[in-house]
Amino acid sequence: MKRYLLPLCAVTFLSSPVQAEEFTPSYTEWQRTAQNPLSPNFRLPLEYNFYGNAPAGNVNVLSFAPIMPIKFDGWNIINQLTLSVMWTPGDITGIKGLPEPYTGDGHGGSDGYAAGLADTDFTSYFSSTIGKDFTYGFGPTFTFPTDEPTRELGSGKFSMGPALMLVYQPKQWTLSLEIQQIWSVFGSSEREEVSQMIVQPSIYYNLPQGWYLLSDMQMVANWRSNSEQRWTVPIGAGVGKLFKIGENAINSRLGGYYNPVTPDAGPTWSMNFSVEFIFGN
Structure with missing residues (x-):
């Protein structure tokens, strides 16, 4: 009886990591x-966006x-729920949350820039799947004017x-x-x-x-502007890397974009970097 105990323990020991691996999501699944x-x-993303070369200056979000x-x-x-801190000189549009050029009286420093909490967004998608490859979602989206209406860090409107x-x-x-x-x-x-x-x-x-390659071009249309000043259309690409951490993951990405179409008061290029912690189900 004892002579079978050691082989049995060895088989159990060797098979356990394989069985555990079956329950760990692969890179492809993540x-x-x-x-x-x-x-x-459940996710916790942190994203930095830089919008450059607008006539009035640059925007940091x-x-x-x-x-x-x-x-x-x-x-x-x-x-x-999206909470944003913005740093801008005002008189800039062509960005989500800045539908029209505006300069208020809330400048934050001698360089003419204002900084602080921008508008807050909330979106709720009712979502389901068709087969294993297609997912769809629909629902309402809201923008709350959490910046002072006399400053240029948002739209001043709900x-x-x-x-x-x-x-x-x-x-x-x-x-997608x-x-x-x-x-x-x-x-x-006043807005x-x-x-x-x-x-x-x-x-x-x-x-x-x-590792992965990506291109996620955020196009903006401000319908109250005339047709020549309405659209911002970027082109560009980026690279990302996902890291597995036990049953969770961290997703990081970096991208750069040029705007061949932009309003006169809009930026001509942008770059973004994000880090996102993703919890396993």
């Missing part, structure tokens, strides 16, 4: 999760946008509207499209009404060991 904003995982899912049988509610997201993930690709449209409801009478649309197509191509 990449699909990280690149699908509608996946029902640091955003914290936790994603908080609520799971149902066959459906999910994907809630995202706005709301519909949002739609489609995500398709064949093999090592992720293709997000569309949001907001209209102002009430706010400062212009808001009608702004965000269209963001995204393309990801996954590489081994958590």
Whole structure:
């Protein structure tokens, strides 16, 4: 009996890591999760955006946008709250949250720049899947004027509207499209009404060991501007790396974009960097 005990223990010891590995998501699975904003995982992303070469100066935006899912049988509610700190000289548009050029009386320093809390966004997607590769979501989006209406760190208006997201993930690709449209409801009478649309197509191509290439061009349309000053259309690309940490993951990415179409008061290029902690289900 004893002579069978050692081989049995050895087999058990050797098989345990294999069995544990079966329950650990692979890089491919984590990449699909990280690149699908509608996946029902709790996330904590931190993103920095720099918008350069606008006539009035540059804009810096640091955003914290936790994603908080609520799971149902066959459906999910994907809630995202976006808190942003902005640094801007004013008189800049062509950016989400800055629908018209404006310079208020809230400058924060001798260089003419203002800094502080920008408008706060909240979006809630009702989401489900078709097959294993296609995810869709729809719901409302809101913008709250959390900056002072006399400053240039936001729109000065409470706005709301519909949002739609489609995500398709064949093999090592992720293709997605997000569309949001907001209209102002009430706010400062000194500020212009808001009608702004965000269209963001995204393309990801996954590489081994958590690496991937990406292009997520956030196009902005301010409908109250005349047709020559309405659109911001970027082109560009970036690179990302996903790191597995036990049952969780960290997703990091860096991108740069040039705006061949931009309003006269808008930036001509931008860059962004983000780090996101993703919790496993």
